[in-house]
Amino acid sequence: MNIQLSTKVNGNYKDIMRQFDYKLFEALKPSLADMEIVAFTGSEKGDKVHIRFNSPIKAEWISHITDHGANEKEAFFIDEGVKLPFPLSYWQHKHIIRKISNTTSYIIDDITFRGPNLIISWLLYPVIYMGFYPRKSIYKKYFNTIS
Numbered sequence: 001m002n003i004q005l006s007t008k009v010n011g012n013y014k015d016i017m018r019q020f021d022y023k024l025f026e027a028l029k030p031s032l033a034d035m036e037i038v039a040f041t042g043s044e045k046g047d048k049v050h051i052r053f054n055s056p057i058k059a060e061w062i063s064h065i066t067d068h069g070a071n072e073k074e075a076f077f078i079d080e081g082v083k084l085p086f087p088l089s090y091w092q093h094k095h096i097i098r099k100i101s102n103t104t105s106y107i108i109d110d111i112t113f114r115g116p117n118l119i120i121s122w123l124l125y126p127v128i129y130m131g132f133y134p135r136k137s138i139y140k141k142y143f144n145t146i147s
Contacts, residue, residue, distance in 0.1 A: 002112050003110075003111045003132065009107055009139050009144060011104070013098060014097075016097045019143075024142060025040050025049075028138055035051055036054065038052050042065070049061075061085055062081070063081050074099060075097045076097070078095070079095070088115060089115055092112045093110070
């Protein structure tokens with residue numbers, strides 16, 4: 001299954017990519033989950049993100065950054081789940097910052113995921129969508145006030 005969310009923000013795409021750091025990751029934490037960031041080593045290939053959920057479920061989530069890069073139109077990094085909470089069986093999240101102009105960009109969350117079967121995957125879709133949709137307003141506030 002695939003979900004794509006696109007958010008227009010102020011800022012040059014390369015400057016925005018440099019701000020994908022621990023501070024932004026903290027700002028993006030879901031408000032309804034009791035979650036702690038165990039490790040966040042960055043947004044470049046070889047880095048790691050480790051999250052521990054304490055409620056509403058107890059679970060560990062570990063993703064590795066498997067690729068990153070930039071060209072004259074966009075910058076990106078990709079995290080892939082290596083330890084996922086049940087019922088996720090596959091996770092890939094492409095974080096893309098696409099240039100609109102020198103002062104505006106799109107932040108695109110391109111998420112591909114699977115559950116153990118198609119029915120579970122379909123049931124996960126609205127949960128994951130609603131979990132990531134609030135990022136749109138967080139991105140707008142974060143980048144339109146500090147950029």
